[in-house]
Amino acid sequence: MPATKVKRGEKSQFIRSHSNLTAPELVKEAAKQGLRISENFVYNVRANSGKKKKKGKHNVGDSHTLGHGHHLEVAVHFCKVSGGLAEARKTLEVLESLQLG
Numbered sequence: 001m002p003a004t005k006v007k008r009g010e011k012s013q014f015i016r017s018h019s020n021l022t023a024p025e026l027v028k029e030a031a032k033q034g035l036r037i038s039e040n041f042v043y044n045v046r047a048n049s050g051k052k053k054k055k056g057k058h059n060v061g062d063s064h065t066l067g068h069g070h071h072l073e074v075a076v077h078f079c080k081v082s083g084g085l086a087e088a089r090k091t092l093e094v095l096e097s098l099q100l101g
Helices: 010-017 023-032 039-048 070-082 085-098
Strands: none
Touching (some): 070 085
């Protein structure tokens, strides 16, 4: 007799609903219910259960997606490592005189 197909997320939901059991105990309990899971799968589900899904694609290097004050944060960091706003201005003036492009 062929096994019935498990619905998407059913194993993960089973693991989340039995949070009081250890991974080996959970594997045995799942086998009693007709679910085949491994201890590693239990650990992975538990590790990812508190994380939120990211919405959409976010390219880190894309200047259009950085927004939200990223350039301002970089400028503030530059001022701090330069030794203050006056020193940062001097550095920028030198760079401007070099006409780097």
